[in-house]
Amino acid sequence: xxxxxxxxxxxxxxxxxxxxxxxxxxxxxxxxxxxxxxxxxxxxxxxxxxxxxxxxxxxxxxxxxxxxxxxxxxxxxxxxxxxxxxxxxxxxxxxxxxxxxxxxxxxxxxxxxxxxxxxxxxxxxxxxxxxxxxxxxxxxxxxxxxxxxxxxxxxxxxxxxxxxxxxxxxxxxxxxxxxxxxxxxxxxxxxxxxxxxxxxxxxxxxxxxxxxxxxxxxxxxxxxxxxxxxxxxxxxxxxxxxxxxxxxxxxxxxxxxxxxxxxxxxxxxxxxxxxxxxxxxxxxxxxxxxxxxxxxxxxxxxxxxxxxxxxxxxxxxx
Numbered sequence: 001x002x003x004x005x006x007x008x009x010x011x012x013x014x015x016x017x018x019x020x021x022x023x024x025x026x027x028x029x030x031x032x033x034x035x036x037x038x039x040x041x042x043x044x045x046x047x048x049x050x051x052x053x054x055x056x057x058x059x060x061x062x063x064x065x066x067x068x069x070x071x072x073x074x075x076x077x078x079x080x081x082x083x084x085x086x087x088x089x090x091x092x093x094x095x096x097x098x099x100x101x102x103x104x105x106x107x108x109x110x111x112x113x114x115x116x117x118x119x120x121x122x123x124x125x126x127x128x129x130x131x132x133x134x135x136x137x138x139x140x141x142x143x144x145x146x147x148x149x150x151x152x153x154x155x156x157x158x159x160x161x162x163x164x165x166x167x168x169x170x171x172x173x174x175x176x177x178x179x180x181x182x183x184x185x186x187x188x189x190x191x192x193x194x195x196x197x198x199x200x201x202x203x204x205x206x207x208x209x210x211x212x213x214x215x216x217x218x219x220x221x222x223x224x225x226x227x228x229x230x231x232x233x234x235x236x237x238x239x240x241x242x243x244x245x246x247x248x249x250x251x252x253x254x255x256x257x258x259x260x261x262x263x264x265x266x267x268x269x270x271x272x273x274x275x276x277x278x279x280x281x282x283x284x285x286x287x288x289x290x291x292x293x294x295x296x297x298x299x300x301x302x303x304x305x306x307x308x309x310x311x312x313x314x315x316x317x318x
Contacts, residue, residue, distance in 0.1 A: 019050025069314040078297040081279055082304035085312050095286045100129035102281040102306050111170055114139040117209040122150045122248050124214030126283045131165035145204045148248045148269040152229040165261035175201045179268045181214050181229045181249045186265050187273040205270045215284040216246045217292040233261050245292025256299010275300035285311050294318045
């Protein structure tokens with residue numbers, strides 16, 4: 001077992017070196033083969049392994065004209081403060097591809113500031129994927145704040161918690177919300193929010209220079225339901241009440257108005273301003289999220305957006 005582990009480690013080392021030579025140093029596969037003392041076919045396999053093992057992260061720095069045009073049109077329609085549109089892969093089934101990488105790049109750009117800033121984060125699949133794309137940084141001058149609880153319904157740490165992953169990557173002080181996303185009762189929610197550590201996080205969140213949130217859809221395959229934060233009857237009740245999406249667990253309708261009562265009474269996340277008073281960037285893509293994003297933008301729950309061109313085309317038709 002030890003020998004197998006060592007062999008695998010050596011193989012990844014070789015793949016990482018081949019990947020660096022190809023993507024960073026600009027070597028051809030023949031040059032890589034010569035430098036590593038392997039065949040061209042082996043060099044090709046090592047470069048492929050570097051990609052499949054996620055040892056290489058590729059970032060596109062040249063803006064694409066069509067994406068720039070779509071971005072401006074969406075800014076004009078919804079009066080956005082910030083909008084980045086990335087290309088779409090029509091064949092991909094991913095719900096984060098491109099958007100996660102762009103979100104990571106924007107977060108990295110913000111954290112690169114020497115001046116101290118406060119960054120507030122939501123949770124979810126897109127932001128978690130973005131967190132995994134962040135390079136190692138040293139940012140002790142900044143504060144990373146969570147807007148949503150990091151406790152799953154069974155009491156375990158939420159699988160899609162973002163703040164810890166980001167803080168580990170950038171080595172910045174971070175302030176989690178030690179709460180469930182949705183409390184069991186209104187009285188429990190009041191008790192939890194009254195705790196001093198939680199109040200401190202809420203106060204810090206109000207000072208955020210930039211906020212990144214996911215925008216979730218509702219339905220049978222909605223994250224809130226799949227991850228056990230609400231049950232099927234509660235989901236049906238939200239949809240019957242006109243809900244089309246959620247941000248931080250807060251359900252809203254097609255105009256971005258908060259649903260009265262129901263699970264919103266028990267959401268323990270930081271409350272949303274409507275309209276947003278500071279820069280709040282939503283990161284989302286995929287056909288299932290069109291109505292949710294449209295509602296969040298219409299109600300100005302978010303005033304910034306990172307998405308792909310396919311989503312923008314749909315939003316412009318709304």
